[in-house]
Structure formats: structure tokens, C-alpha cells
Amino acid sequence: MAKLPPYTSTGEYIWHYVYRSICGLIFLFLIMPIIVVLPLSFNVEPYFSFTKGMLNFDPTAYSLRWYEDILRNGMKAPDAPFDWAWLADTWNNGQWIRAIRNSFFIGICATLLSTALGTLAAIGLSRSEMPYRRLVMSILISPMIVPLIITAAGMFYFYSQVHLSQTYLGVIMAHAVLGTPFVIITVTATLVGFDKSLVRASQSLGAGAVTTFRKVQMPLIIPGVISGGLFAFITSFDEVVAVLFLASPEQRTIPRQMWSGIREQISPTILAVATLLVILSIILLTVLELLRRRSERLRGITSS
Amino acid sequence: MADSQTASLEPITAADGTPLKKKLAQALFRSRVRAVSLVVPLFAFVMASFVIPILALMWQGVYNDRFSSHMPNLTERLTMWDGLTEPNEKMYEALVADLKTARADRTIGRAATRVNQEFPGTRSLFTSTARKAKKLKPPFKESVIKANKKWNNIEVWQAMKITSQDLTPGFYATALDGRYTVDQGFVRQDENRQIYVKLFWRTMLISATVMGLCLLLGYPVAYLLATLPLRASNLLMIMVLLPFWTSLLVRTTAWIAILQSQGVINDLMVFVGITADDARFSLIYNMTGTIIAMTHILLPFMILPLYSVMKTIPPSYMRAARSLGATPTMAFIKVYMPQTIPGIGAGGLLVFILAIGYYITPALVGGQDGQLISNMIAYHMQKSLNWSLAAALGGILLAGVLVLYWAYDKVIGIDNMKLG
Numbered sequence: 001m002a003k004l005p006p007y008t009s010t011g012e013y014i015w016h017y018v019y020r021s022i023c024g025l026i027f028l029f030l031i032m033p034i035i036v037v038l039p040l041s042f043n044v045e046p047y048f049s050f051t052k053g054m055l056n057f058d059p060t061a062y063s064l065r066w067y068e069d070i071l072r073n074g075m076k077a078p079d080a081p082f083d084w085a086w087l088a089d090t091w092n093n094g095q096w097i098r099a100i101r102n103s104f105f106i107g108i109c110a111t112l113l114s115t116a117l118g119t120l121a122a123i124g125l126s127r128s129e130m131p132y133r134r135l136v137m138s139i140l141i142s143p144m145i146v147p148l149i150i151t152a153a154g155m156f157y158f159y160s161q162v163h164l165s166q167t168y169l170g171v172i173m174a175h176a177v178l179g180t181p182f183v184i185i186t187v188t189a190t191l192v193g194f195d196k197s198l199v200r201a202s203q204s205l206g207a208g209a210v211t212t213f214r215k216v217q218m219p220l221i222i223p224g225v226i227s228g229g230l231f232a233f234i235t236s237f238d239e240v241v242a243v244l245f246l247a248s249p250e251q252r253t254i255p256r257q258m259w260s261g262i263r264e265q266i267s268p269t270i271l272a273v274a275t276l277l278v279i280l281s282i283i284l285l286t287v288l289e290l291l292r293r294r295s296e297r298l299r300g301i302t303s304s
Numbered sequence: 305m306a307d308s309q310t311a312s313l314e315p316i317t318a319a320d321g322t323p324l325k326k327k328l329a330q331a332l333f334r335s336r337v338r339a340v341s342l343v344v345p346l347f348a349f350v351m352a353s354f355v356i357p358i359l360a361l362m363w364q365g366v367y368n369d370r371f372s373s374h375m376p377n378l379t380e381r382l383t384m385w386d387g388l389t390e391p392n393e394k395m396y397e398a399l400v401a402d403l404k405t406a407r408a409d410r411t412i413g414r415a416a417t418r419v420n421q422e423f424p425g426t427r428s429l430f431t432s433t434a435r436k437a438k439k440l441k442p443p444f445k446e447s448v449i450k451a452n453k454k455w456n457n458i459e460v461w462q463a464m465k466i467t468s469q470d471l472t473p474g475f476y477a478t479a480l481d482g483r484y485t486v487d488q489g490f491v492r493q494d495e496n497r498q499i500y501v502k503l504f505w506r507t508m509l510i511s512a513t514v515m516g517l518c519l520l521l522g523y524p525v526a527y528l529l530a531t532l533p534l535r536a537s538n539l540l541m542i543m544v545l546l547p548f549w550t551s552l553l554v555r556t557t558a559w560i561a562i563l564q565s566q567g568v569i570n571d572l573m574v575f576v577g578i579t580a581d582d583a584r585f586s587l588i589y590n591m592t593g594t595i596i597a598m599t600h601i602l603l604p605f606m607i608l609p610l611y612s613v614m615k616t617i618p619p620s621y622m623r624a625a626r627s628l629g630a631t632p633t634m635a636f637i638k639v640y641m642p643q644t645i646p647g648i649g650a651g652g653l654l655v656f657i658l659a660i661g662y663y664i665t666p667a668l669v670g671g672q673d674g675q676l677i678s679n680m681i682a683y684h685m686q687k688s689l690n691w692s693l694a695a696a697l698g699g700i701l702l703a704g705v706l707v708l709y710w711a712y713d714k715v716i717g718i719d720n721m722k723l724g
Contacts, residue, residue: 012632023528026521027543030603033558034550036568040561048561049571117346124342129335136343138709141718143354145709147661149678150358150698153685157364158357177354180346185721238551241663245685258553262560262668271561274554281549285542 034278041066041271048266066272070096073269096273099257106168106253107236110175115229117176118183123217125184126191137184144181148241151178156245166248174242179232186231190224190295223295227288234284362702365475365695370418371467374411375402379468382461387486391461396444403430403437421690422474423463429454462486475696500680500697507677510595511659515606517599518655519648522606526647529607530614548604556668559597563588563669589671597665602658606651613647650716657708661701677701 004016044063045051053061072078074095080086090097124130125137143151155174156165164170194217202212240255247256254273261270315323372379377398385395406412416430433452440447449456465486466474477484481498483491492498525544529537547555562568570584579585587593617640625635663678670679677697684694712718 015632019524019528023524026525027540029521029600030547031543033555033562033600034546036562037554037558047566048564049566050568113349117349121343121346124339127335127339127342129332130339130343131336134713136347138713138718139355140343140346140350141721142709143350145657145705146358147663147678147698147701147705149661149663149681150361150702151354153681153694153698154358154361155353156685157361157691161360173353177350180350234549238553240553255551255553258551258557259664259668262553262557266560270557274551274557277551277554278546281546281551285545285549 037271037274037278041268041275043268043271046267048268048271066268069267069269070094070272070276074098095252096254096257096269099252099254102251103237103253103255106171106175106251107233109168109172110179110236111229111233113172113176114179114232115183115225118180118228118232119187119221119225121180122184122187122191123221126188126194140184141181143177148178148239152241152245155242159246165246166251168251170246171243171251171253174246175236175239176232178239178242179235182231182235183225183228186228187221187224190221194220220298223291223298227291230284230288234281358702361691361695362699363695364692365699366473367471368418368467368475368692369470371415371464372470374406374409374415375399375468378402378464382465382468385461385465387462387465391445391458393443393445395461396448396455397442400437400440400444400448403434407434407437417689419460419463419467421478421693422467423460426454426460426463429460475692476699478693479696479700500677503675503677503680504700507660510591510598510674510676511656511662513595514598514602514659515652515656517595518603518606519652521599522603522610522651523644523648526607526610526614529611530617531619544604544607547600548608552601552664555601556597556665559593559600560588560669563593563596588669589674591670591674593669593671594666594674594676597669598659598662601665602655605654605658609650609654610644610647613644613650617643646716650712653708653712653716654721657705657712660708661705 004013008016039054040048040050042062042064043051043054044061044065051061071090071094074097075089075093077086077089080089121140125133125140130136152174155170159165159170159174164173198216198220199212202216203209207215237253238255240253240259243251243253243256244259247253254277258270258273261267315325318324318327378395378401381395381398385391403412406415412431412434416427416434419430420427429452433448433455436451440451454460462485466472466484472484473490474484477490478493479500481493481501483493485491529540529544532540560567564570565584565586565588567588569587570579573579573585574581587596621639621643622635625639626632630638660676661678662676663682666674666676667679667682670676678701681694681697681701684690684697
């Protein structure tokens with residue numbers, strides 16, 4: 001901060017600090033929603049705003065009731081004593097629990113599908129022999145660009161004719177398509193730095209195509225594949241428009257539940273769920289950063 | 305000498321005796337097949353679950369057989385009719401026959417809804433006449449008009465003629481605030497019923513505003529990140545990436561908590577004394593709310609491309625400009641900024657493309673005047689059930705987005721798209 005060169009003029013000094021403060025404010029703007037959500041989720045009152053007690057750090061103004069509500073909401077006997085039957089009840093009947101289960105199930109299936117197909121396609125697309133490379137690539141990336149409402153409306157219209165709407169398969173297919181562009185982009189980016197002579201070396205040493213892929217190519221591109229997979233997972237985990245159109249109440253996901261929470265019955269339970277989701281995204285971000293470092297290390301680029 | 309000449313004339317062969325050229329072509333063909341076969345599974349999947357559904361919906365925007373499939377006799381008569389002369393007895397007879405069968409099959413509602421889309425107020429005309437259809441006696445023209453005087457209005461018949469054509473530009477005309485008529489072709493809709501073009505403009509305006517705000521907020525931040533030492537910038541980068549990775553609904557919920565009239569900002573304003581307790585700002589459930597929330601959500605899409613471009617600009621250029629006598633402002637504008645134009649283009653286009661099709665945030669925090677065209681498409685898909693109009697509105701939006709996408713590919717290249 002204090003390392004401004006000695007020839008700096010007064011005007012530049014002032015500008016330097018003004019500029020830093022502006023940037024600080026923009027960072028505050030970026031991070032503010034996340035900061036605000038955390039304490040509000042511990043509110044004892046059913047409001048979305050800070051109470052007097054919260055501002056005075058009165059312990060009685062804070063509670064975990066909205067976190068309990070995530071478990072209790074929709075249960076048959078929420079006030080029963082805490083035992084296995086209670087847990088079974090929340091597992092089977094809890095609205096949020098059901099949404100969380102659905103989100104993970106749909107997210108994981110969609111991720112597996114899009115990562116497998118996307119990785120193969122990215123390998124094919126990175127080969128110079130691929131005909132119509134640019135056109136094919138732009139078609140495969142287009143699910144990311146086409147407005148979600150058009151995608152969802154089209155799927156709703158078409159899937160209901162082939163009896164795929166209101167089924168898990170339909171939602172999974174929709175989410176897998178929306179996730180593939182991310183896989184293609186990240187895997188292609190890893191393949192750009194891939195040294196093709198490694199493949200030739202492996203082949204000249206007698207390895208077949210499959211062995212080369214498994215032992216040489218895969219370990220090098222795996223960071224890209226995993227981060228692509230994480231992108232695909234978060235896309236599915238966060239997707240609500242396709243779910244709004246395609247899913248029945250049985251396939252409600254977390255964002256869908258939040259959507260109706262915001263529109264119909266605003267309760268701080270949404271904020272509690274939001275806090276948990278923020279924690280999840282922090283975990284994913286950490287994993288991604290570790291992967292990036294590993295990938296850099298593997299290619300011999302060290303961060304200074 | 306002669307030997308080498310004959311040798312050079314003969315094609316060079318591979319070990320198994322086939323000419324090398326042919327062998328090379330075979331090898332190239334095989335590697336091409338291998339590349340294609342890697343891409344085909346995903347291509348087929350994207351086609352089946354994404355491209356074809358959208359094309360099927362788009363087809364609905366120009367093709368609608370609701371009327372002709374439920375009123376076959378009348379459709380045949382209407383096709384022969386020129387649309388200007390008085391409807392004749394044969395047409396009335398066909399009308400009654402079709403109304404009878406449609407009522408028996410309970411499909412009258414569908415046909416009536418279709419005509420109602422073209423000529424509002426005719427739905428009840430159809431259903432009420434269909435109820436009486438059994439009792440109507442020839443001559444049908446008189447008895448039908450006696451049953452309901454509105455049948456005497458030629459505009460009803462003209463609307464039916466329009467709707468009886470399966471392939472119709474009518475929905476696109478409606479989506480552009482026009483009407484497709486039998487006698488005049490396209491005419492503009494009445495002033496007070498023009499909503500869609502205005503909505504398209506508003507969508508563009510909001511998207512452009514969001515893009516501008518993102519650039520305004522993103523540029524300084526990206527510059528700071530690119531010029532700070534790596535350790536510090538990595539730490540600050542988390543502040544950009546964390547919102548990027550946080551659920552959209554979480555962020556929208558948070559903005560509701562912040563901007564609502566009892567929310568954080570308003571409480572702060574009242575506390576500081578900027579505004580009175582009973583005159584709180586309405587920052588949400590209007591256009592302001594949409595713009596603030598969308599700017600926040602799309603800001604990382606601007607910062608990341610800008611950052612990756614700025615990181616490649618050597619700081620020595622600025623120093624050189626300074627040493628040659630440029631003031632800091634001059635050096636920044638003349639030397640630094642031109643080099644960031646690719647980043648500005650990439651980020652700006654991406655933000656604009658994403659903003660123009662936004663649905664969730666406007667639906668949740670947009671209120672009345674913060675709605676975008678996407679929300680109108682959703683309304684026609686889910687509430688009014690006029691899927692063809694939704695398809696036409698979507699078709700126009702999609703065309704716009706594809707043009708921008710094409711431009712993005714030309715200028716930046718989709719291969720260069722980077723995430724995180």
C-alpha cells in the first residue's frame with residue numbers, strides 16, 4: 001500500500017487513495033449480499049431485516065430456529081421426540097429435505113452425463129482433423145447463450161409430447177445439456193496446453209489408443225474435467241427455469257423451493273438455506289482453486 | 305540418370321505396396337472419423353434434447369392448426385372464400401355442422417380460443433352458438449344470425465379465415481404490435497394495445513444499462529486486480545468469484561433483504577438521516593431493483609474477461625508513455641485503454657447477451673415496470689397458454705441473441721471464452 005514511488009505528485013497520492021476507496025466500495029457491493037444473508041439467517045423474528053436486538057448483539061435475538069425449520073418443514077410430527085422415527089419422518093416428508101435430495105440426485109446424474117459426453121467431445125473438437133470444427137463448437141456451446149426461458153419453453157413443449165416432462169429423466173436431460181458448454185470450455189482450455197508429442201511418444205513406446213488415453217492424456221486433463229464437472233454441477237444445482245417448466249412437485253429442487261418461498265411465503269428459512277448454499281459454494285471454490293494449482297504444477301508453471 | 309528419372313515418375317509406395325498418397329489419405333480419413341466419432345454422442349444429445357425442442361417450439365410460431373383440425377368443413381369453405389364478399393349460405397351450413405361436432409367432441413373451446421386470439425371477444429360467441437347449434441334449422445344464414453347478431457359482422461369471418469390458415473405470419477405480426485388481416489395485409493395495432501415493441505425496447509434499454517454499469521464498476525476492479533501483486537490479487541479475486549459461484553436465488557433473496565423498504569439500505573438511510581422514516585425509498589419491485597440485482601449478478605462476467613486481458617498488458621508500456629512526457633491520465637487513455645478493448649468487447653457482449661434473456665431476477669424483484677421480454681414469454685407459456693405467440697416472441701428474442709452470439713464468435717471467438 002505504501003510503496004508509491006518517491007516521485008509521486010500530491011495529485012497522484014490523492015487519486016491513488018480515492019481509487020482504492022472506489023474499488024473497496026465496489027468489492028463491498030459484490031460481497032454485500034453474502035455478508036447480509038449470514039447474520040439474518042440467525043434472526044429470531046420471522047423478518048428479513050435486522051432487529052434492534054441483533055444490532056445490540058443481544059444473544060436472545062439470535063437463534064437456530066430457521067435451520068431447524070429446514071428439517072421440520074413438512075414433517076408429519078415435527079414436535080415428536082428426537083429419535084430414529086423423527087429422522088425417518090424428516091427424511092421422507094421434510095419439504096426442504098426432499099428438495100435437497102432431489103437437487104443432489106438430479107445434479108449428480110446431470111453432471112455425470114454432461115462430463116462424460118462433454119469431455120469426449122472436447123477431445124474430438126481439439127483435434128485439427130475435426131471437420132466443421134467452429135460450427136459444431138458453436139452449436140455445442142449455444143445452450144449457455146440461448147436465453148433460458150426459450151430453452152425451457154422449448155423443452156416444456158417438446159418433452160411433454162414425448163412424455164418426458166414431469167419426470168426425473170426430463171429434468172436430468174435438461175440440466176445435462178445446460179452443463180455441457182462449461183465442460184467443453186474448461187476441458188478445451190486444458191487441452192490447449194497439452195503437448196501432442198506426449199501422445200506420439202506413448203504410441204511409439206507401444207501403447208494402444210486406450211492405454212495412451214488412460215495413462216497419458218487423462219491424468220493431465222483431469223483437473224480440467226473435474227472443474228468442468230463442478231461447473232456443470234453448480235449449473236444444475238442452481239438452475240430453476242427449466243425446473244419451473246419441466247418438473248412436477250415431486251421433482252422440486254432447492255432453487256425451486258426457494259422460488260416459491262420468495263414468491264409465496266417469505267420466511268427466513270430461505271435465508272438459512274441460502275447460508276448453507278454459500279458454504280457449499282465456498283467449498284466448491286476451494287476445490288477449484290486447489291485443482292487450478294495442481295494443474296499449474298503439473299505443467300511446470302509455478303505461481304510467483 | 306535414366307534410372308532415377310523412372311523412379312521419380314513412379315509413385316512412392318508404402319511397405320505394403322499401396323501408393324503413399326493413398327495411404328496418407330486413408331490415415332487422414334481414419335483420424336477424421338475418430339475425431340468425429342468422439343463428438344457425435346454429445347452432438348446427438350444436444351440435438352435431441354435442446355436444438356430440436358427449440359425448433360419444434362419455433363415452428364409453433366408460424367404454424368397453428370387448432371382451428372382447421374377442429375373445424376374441417378368450415379376451413380374448406382373459408383379457403384374458397386375471397387374474404388371480402390358477404391359470407392354465403394354454404395359457409396353458414398359448414399359452420400353449423402362443425403359447431404355441432406366440436407360441441408359433441410368438447411373441442412369447441414380450443415377452436416374458439418384460437419379465434420379469440422385473433423379477434424378478442426369471440427370466444428363466447430362460439431361457445432354460445434355451439435350450444436344452440438343442434439336446434440338451428442336451414443336456411444342457416446338467417447338462423448345463425450338470429451342466434452347471435454355478431455355473426456353478421458364480416459370481421460368475425462375474416463378472423464376465422466386468418467385462423468383457418470395453418471401457416472400464418474399472424475403471431476409474428478402480433479409480437480411486433482401488428483395485425484395480419486385478409487384485406488390489408490399487415491396493419492399496426494391500436495395505440496393503446498401496442499405493448500410488445502415497447503417491451504423489447506425496454507429489455508434492450510435495461511440490458512444496455514446493466515452492461516454500462518458492469519463496465520463502469522468492473523473496469524476499475526479488473527485494473528486493480530491486474531496490477532496488484534499476485535498474492536493480494538488472488539485474495540481479492542475470491543470476492544469476485546464467491547458471488548459468481550453463489551446461487552442466483554441466494555443473491556436475489558439477499559437483494560430483497562437489502563433493498564426492501566424495511567431493508568438494510570433504507571434502515572441505514574433513516575439512521576443517518578438522509579430520508580424520513582415514512583418516506584423510505586422504493587428500491588425493489590421496480591426497474592431499479594431489477595437493474596441493481598442484475599448488475600450484481602452479471603458483474604463477474606465483465607470482470608473476468610477484462611482481468612484476463614489486462615493481465616497480459618506489460619506495465620512497461622505505461623512507464624514508457626510517462627517517460628515520454630505523457631500525463632498519467634493521458635498515458636492511461638492513449639496507451640492503456642486501447643489495449644483493453646478486446647476485454648471490453650468480450651465482457652460487454654457477454655453481459656448484454658446474458659442480460660437480454662434474463663428471467664428469474666426480473667420475475668422476483670422486477671415488480672411491474674422491471675419486467676423483461678422473457679417474463680412475457682413465460683406469461684404466454686404458462687398463464688395465457690398462447691404458445692404460438694410465446695414462440696413468436698421467443699423467435700424474435702432468439703434471433704437477436706444469435707446475431708450477438710455470431711458477433712461474439714467473430715470478434716472474440718468462442719474458443720477464447722474463459723471461466724474463472
